[in-house]
Amino acid sequence: MSASIKVPFIDLKQRYEEEKEELLACVERVVSQGHFVLTQEVNEFEEQAAKYVGIKHIIGLNSGTDALMMALWANGIGKGDEVITTPVSFVATTGSIVHVGATPVYVDVRDDQNIDPAKIEAAITSRTKAIMPVHWIGRIADMDALMSIAKRHNLLVIEDAAQTMGAYYNGKHGGSVGHAAAFSAHPLKNLNALGDGGFMGTNDDDVARKVRLYRTHGLESRDSCVLYGVNSRLDSLNAEVLKFRLQRLKSVVDRRRHNVALYTKLIKQGPIMIPAEKPQEHNSYVMFITQADNRDKLKDYLAEHGIESLVYYGTALHLHKAAAKLGYKKGDFPVAERQCDRVLALPHHQHLNEEQIAYVAEKVNKFYGG
Numbered sequence: 001m002s003a004s005i006k007v008p009f010i011d012l013k014q015r016y017e018e019e020k021e022e023l024l025a026c027v028e029r030v031v032s033q034g035h036f037v038l039t040q041e042v043n044e045f046e047e048q049a050a051k052y053v054g055i056k057h058i059i060g061l062n063s064g065t066d067a068l069m070m071a072l073w074a075n076g077i078g079k080g081d082e083v084i085t086t087p088v089s090f091v092a093t094t095g096s097i098v099h100v101g102a103t104p105v106y107v108d109v110r111d112d113q114n115i116d117p118a119k120i121e122a123a124i125t126s127r128t129k130a131i132m133p134v135h136w137i138g139r140i141a142d143m144d145a146l147m148s149i150a151k152r153h154n155l156l157v158i159e160d161a162a163q164t165m166g167a168y169y170n171g172k173h174g175g176s177v178g179h180a181a182a183f184s185a186h187p188l189k190n191l192n193a194l195g196d197g198g199f200m201g202t203n204d205d206d207v208a209r210k211v212r213l214y215r216t217h218g219l220e221s222r223d224s225c226v227l228y229g230v231n232s233r234l235d236s237l238n239a240e241v242l243k244f245r246l247q248r249l250k251s252v253v254d255r256r257r258h259n260v261a262l263y264t265k266l267i268k269q270g271p272i273m274i275p276a277e278k279p280q281e282h283n284s285y286v287m288f289i290t291q292a293d294n295r296d297k298l299k300d301y302l303a304e305h306g307i308e309s310l311v312y313y314g315t316a317l318h319l320h321k322a323a324a325k326l327g328y329k330k331g332d333f334p335v336a337e338r339q340c341d342r343v344l345a346l347p348h349h350q351h352l353n354e355e356q357i358a359y360v361a362e363k364v365n366k367f368y369g370g
């Protein structure tokens with residue numbers, strides 16, 4: 001492949017080309033009816049997504065962040081409570097805990113960037129109410145270990161399943177094992193809306209009932225408000241798009257898994273590490289994140305050769321300015337911090353072709369002298 005050819009990090013325009021006809025049909029169906037809020041499309045998406053995930057209730061919301069907050073709130077977590085979570089995530093994981101008035105308590109991660117269950121018990125106090133694992137890049141955290149710790153200490157497990165659609169652990173879909181789960185349908189996720197969107201899942205009827213009320217101002221009918229909520233409804237157009245894309249999700253995940261398998265075969269590991277998929281995992285690979293020596297130089301070298309890559313993310317959550325009040329310092333979570341200096345996400349999407357993957361792998365190997 002010529003060096004003048006670019007390998008983009010992601011290509012949402014290609015996705016549009018692939019789905020143009022069906023997406024425009026979704027727009028036509030919804031817009032022609034003239035109803036846009038909490039319509040049948042939303043109910044149908046919720047039913048179909050619940051069946052896919054293997055959970056009793058899915059409630060459509062307008063983001064994964066709202067889904068996290070509502071999962072915490074509806075499970076009674078608030079002021080004075082502590083929630084154990086990971087320093088490796090998008091900031092919304094910590095933000096949701098802070099927004100309900102609770103305190104995030106971090107525990108370091110394993111080599112695969114998911115929370116380390118072996119370190120959780122030391123962080124439990126009399127105020128701990130829940131564990132919030134993140135299934136980073138669509139690799140499910142060690143749910144067997146987490147559920148047994150939760151059971152021993154009478155804690156809830158609220159799964160940050162924002163990146164999880166299409167990922168399984170021991171044959172169970174991510175988000176179906178804990179007490180509640182928050183999913184994102186942000187454009188960069190595998191099951192993505194045309195803009196922001198999200199949904200919360202639970203098997204608990206009462207939690208589902210509360211979130212259904214909360215997402216629409218606490219109104220049980222037009223003229224009866226039973227609690228003060230917010231406006232966080234998944235809109236009908238996005239529900240229709242998500243229904244269509246749910247049918248395609250397996251194909252998206254299969255293509256992404258194929259790409260990661262090819263990258264893993266072609267890249268010579270050593271100075272660069274690709275966390276291996278464990279037998280109990282079926283990862284959805286929202287991102288393809290490597291851990292690389294000389295990461296910044298590799299990134300520049302790849303850019304010189306037309307390859308886009310991304311540091312995802314370079315700051316552990318406890319070291320953001322917003323976290324200053326939590327009282328952590330550099331050195332508190334050495335595994336996460338070391339990863340932040342090494343992580344590099346390589347181009348990865350379902351439209352990447354084998355020639356592009358071989359080209360990226362060749363350049364990575366060349367950088368390390370292979």
Ligand SMILES: Cc1ncc(COP(=O)(O)O)c(C=O)c1O
Nearest residue numbers: 063064065090092162184186198
């Ligand atoms: C791990 C994680 N948690 C939470 C979120 C928040 O989701 P949203 O962007 O839909 O609010 C995201 C999405 O970016 C995420 O990746």
